[in-house]
Amino acid sequence: MRCAEYCEVVANRPVATNQLEIEIHCPTVALHAQPGQFVQMRVQSGYEPLFSRPFSVFRRFPERGNFSVVYLARGTFTRMLAAKKPGETVFVVGPLGNRFSLRQPANEILHVLVAGGVGAPPLYLLAEEMVQQGIPRHRIVVVNGARRQDLLVCQEHFAELGVHLWAVTEDGSLGERGKVTDVLKSLHRRGELPHDHCQIYACGPTAMLEAVAQFAHKHHLRCQVSMETLMPCGLGVCLGCAVKVRTPQGTDYKRACVDGPIFDATEVVWK
Ligand SMILES: Cc1cc2nc3c(=O)[nH]c(=O)nc-3n(C[C@H](O)[C@H](O)[C@H](O)COP(=O)(O)OP(=O)(O)OC[C@H]3O[C@@H](n4cnc5c(N)ncnc54)[C@H](O)[C@@H]3O)c2cc1C
Numbered sequence: 117m118r119c120a121e122y123c124e125v126v127a128n129r130p131v132a133t134n135q136l137e138i139e140i141h142c143p144t145v146a147l148h149a150q151p152g153q154f155v156q157m158r159v160q161s162g163y164e165p166l167f168s169r170p171f172s173v174f175r176r177f178p179e180r181g182n183f184s185v186v187y188l189a190r191g192t193f194t195r196m197l198a199a200k201k202p203g204e205t206v207f208v209v210g211p212l213g214n215r216f217s218l219r220q221p222a223n224e225i226l227h228v229l230v231a232g233g234v235g236a237p238p239l240y241l242l243a244e245e246m247v248q249q250g251i252p253r254h255r256i257v258v259v260n261g262a263r264r265q266d267l268l269v270c271q272e273h274f275a276e277l278g279v280h281l282w283a284v285t286e287d288g289s290l291g292e293r294g295k296v297t298d299v300l301k302s303l304h305r306r307g308e309l310p311h312d313h314c315q316i317y318a319c320g321p322t323a324m325l326e327a328v329a330q331f332a333h334k335h336h337l338r339c340q341v342s343m344e345t346l347m348p349c350g351l352g353v354c355l356g357c358a359v360k361v362r363t364p365q366g367t368d369y370k371r372a373c374v375d376g377p378i379f380d381a382t383e384v385v386w387k
């Protein structure tokens with residue numbers, strides 16, 4: 117089930133430096149969005165910006181028919197989104213794309229969720245689903261990274277879920293100093309990432325995804341990544357979101373918007 121309609125903005129509040137959470141009234145997305153799925157949004161009244169943009173679903177409030185996304189106000193589109201006031205509308209198409217899949221038997225797996233910056237929101241939805249499904253909280257590890265403390269998002273939401281939570285900042289202003297892969301390395305050194313009973317889910321900038329994928333490959337760990345590509349249409353039509361993938365015959369391209377955005381990390385050709 118999918119919507120394509122003008123939806124009312126319910127709230128648009130700051131959550132970190134230059135980052136806001138926008139809550140939108142859209143019962144279809146509120147009821148049906150799955151962890152890792154996204155919506156395409158359009159904000160303009162004229163032609164600029166021409167293309168819609170994809171945003172991962174962060175929270176769902178089915179009882180009041182709302183969902184929210186967290187976004188970084190960095191360019192033309194997201195600054196226009198930041199200016200939206202409650203009562204105004206945005207055009208929403210979604211939910212779109214595939215979802216993170218839970219490895220079975222989910223209760224016996226160590227689930228390691230690795231987030232970079234605004235990659236955290238879809239992983240929060242995944243962690244929430246895991247807790248609701250009764251996966252023991254000690255089997256859910258979240259490594260939440262950002263350049264600085266003031267750029268870290270969703271930290272308190274993960275904390276409220278009671279999962280095993282690491283904060284990582286490159287300048288050491290909160291939690292561990294370094295990158296998300298440094299935490300993965302120390303967990304691995306301590307024997308806490310059993311290769312046959314572990315699943316990594318990663319969402320963040322492409323360089324981070326590649327580093328996590330390399331780490332997973334080196335240590336024979338299963339890993340799913342959410343690819344952040346340009347997505348002009350989000351509907352499989354324009355081919356603007358191509359991701360190079362391995363095939364038995366060599367390489368090929370898949371569309372991140374309909375074949376993804378979640379891919380098995382071993383499938384992606386990173387360079
Ligand atoms: C599946 C998916 C989920 C995403 N979820 C989020 C999210 O939850 N929160 C969030 O802040 N951002 C998310 N993004 C990125 C978001 O769609 C925007 O691309 C980004 O916020 C750029 O904002 P802008 O247009 O204001 O900036 P611009 O100044 O227009 O662009 C800034 C950067 O965004 C890239 N960009 C421009 N157009 C697009 C486009 N159509 N699609 C993708 N990237 C583009 C440019 O290459 C540039 O590097 C997601 C992207 C994907 C593919």
Ligand code: FES
Nearest residue numbers: 350353354355373
């Ligand atoms: S964004 Fe147009 S085909 Fe994927």
